[in-house]
Amino acid sequence: MFDNLSDKLDKAFHILKGHGKITEINVAETLKEVRRALLDADVNFKIAKDFTTRVKDKAIGENVLTTLQPGQLMVKLVKDELTELMGGDVAGINLSGNPTVILMSGLQGSGKTTFSGKLANYLKTKKNKKPLLVACDVYRPAAINQLHVVGDSIGIEVYSEPENKNPVEIALNGVKHAKANGFNVVIVDTAGRLAVDEEMMTEIANVHKALQPQETLFVVDSMTGQDAVNTAKAFNDRLNFDGVILTKLDGDTRGGAALTIKSVVNKPIKFVGTGEKMEAIDVFYPSRMADRILGMGDVVSLVERAQEQFDEEEARKLQKKIAKNEFGFDDFLTQIQQVKKMGNMKDLVGMIPGASKAMKDVEIEDDAFKHIEAIIYAMTPKERSKPSIIDVKRKNRIAKGSGTKIEQVNQLMKQFDQMSKMMKMMQGPGGKQMMKMMGKMPGMR
Structure with a gap:
């Protein structure tokens, strides 16, 4: 979503970051690139020109040239103008009338x-x-x-x-x-x-x-x-x-x-x-x-989507399993299903700050969990509930049954083990305190 525009705006801001001293010329160059990025995004010329003029006026009014972090201030000014350009406040739907x-x-x-x-x-x-x-x-x-x-x-x-x-x-x-x-x-x-x-x-x-x-x-x-x-x-x-x-x-x-x-x-x-x-x-x-x-990114929307799929009763059961070290692949599979319900993977990654830029050359498929699900479904009920019993012989059988390679099975086992340890740590005093702090953050209630 808007990957090309995001890349070009990022390059425009690099003009400011790349100079030890910020001048009106630097700012003008940056805004010229911002205008070019908007035009490439199929924005009307007059709207793009008016947009950069407003940003320039605000930049001069807020003394962007004398601030310690002019690049960050410029990003904020562009962000504010983009928000206004797209409507400012969120518009609700009118549900009056009967019907x-x-x-x-x-x-x-x-x-x-x-x-x-x-x-x-x-x-x-x-x-x-x-x-x-x-x-x-x-x-x-x-x-x-x-x-x-x-x-x-x-x-x-x-x-x-x-x-x-x-x-x-x-x-x-x-x-x-x-x-x-x-x-x-x-x-x-x-x-x-x-x-x-x-x-x-x-x-x-x-x-x-x-x-x-x-x-x-x-x-x-x-x-x-x-x-x-x-x-x-x-x-x-x-x-x-x-x-x-x-x-x-x-x-x-x-x-x-x-x-x-x-x-x-x-x-x-x-x-x-x-x-x-x-x-x-x-x-x-x-x-x-x-x-x-x-x-x-868009952390608030990401949290809202997660909360829509969040089942408090299931979470309590899961917490007890983690505390008793009984978290198995069936539980892992349930978590995967909930993540999939949140939307397509590319969209979710775009909500994580910095993730789109870091993974811009990585193709994220909607069926990203396909191999993981296949491996888990190839396990017996006992193997899913007690992953510790999965030895080399069982891994070979699981790989054949899932149509994957033994390396993929090993990688999943390693990731599962690391995740289990991390979840166990989160049950400790420090982890619980961190979860409480996160619960008090805006949009995470």
Whole structure:
């Protein structure tokens, strides 16, 4: 996510770090490189120029040239401006109304139908809502079926009228169905359309007028860069939507849409899609995204994801096992499953400060745990519960059974042993004290 932009900004800041004496010329050179990095990320020229002008004005106002660490101050100023550029504060979703009606709009192929499912799943699991999906795409072949498949995969009902070709009628009937059956959120998935298609744009404007939704969201593929921003403006002129959804942010995106869409349409980015799974949806935090772009990671989001998968009862059981030195490979496997639920590995690594830079040439696959799981599954129940009995003969059998090499089995055994010792140490007075201190840190309660 934004790897190319992060690299170029890092190089820009090196101009300041590389000089013993900081001058206005150095600062100007740095900001010139920052502007170039933004332009390469598909940010509009005027926005990039205004951005660096504001940073320069603040730098002069804060006496960046006379501070002991001018490079760090410059990074902070850029971070603050990036945060403002992307919206400043986090924007919540309006869940008023009975039911709340959310209208999804966007281009063809933007990932709107899939994201409708992700949003429904998010509201169901995180906000304790009972959502209904309404299929109003009457043009695309198999669109209704696709929404039903998505709904079935997350246990959410889909309302559709396959024979009806009037999206206004379908949407209104869907809301009636929701009221009659106790649904408190209605997510209306409309057909993707081109901004230049006047007939289609009039149609969604009619759906919007008839529904009077609490939220109208514009879904855009972040891979399309500056084109996405221009399209957003055309849609906003017709719908006056409430917020933006950026999909495919986990891809090799240059970042132009995320960085500039707020300043062009003056509407906040509310959610982002970060993968293919139904759980791959994040509330958009401008400040956290700015941190990640500048290689500072996003520890708060990482902790929040971990807490979502955290089971207190299981943790207590695990603590007792560790204390009795009974931590086995079955327990290890459970921990791996919980980590996998947190999201794709590349995204998680990007949340650790400095990790993206340190591992930028390392390809992190989503199935990074594949070999470890295969090795553990090749063990007998007794071997999993008592790893100490695994000798050379057993290791050879496990390697053959898992399709791995004996070196990989040995490496896993060594890592497991080191982790067990570390976990045992954490049970001591010093470890418990450290855990208490971590618990008092912001965002770690």
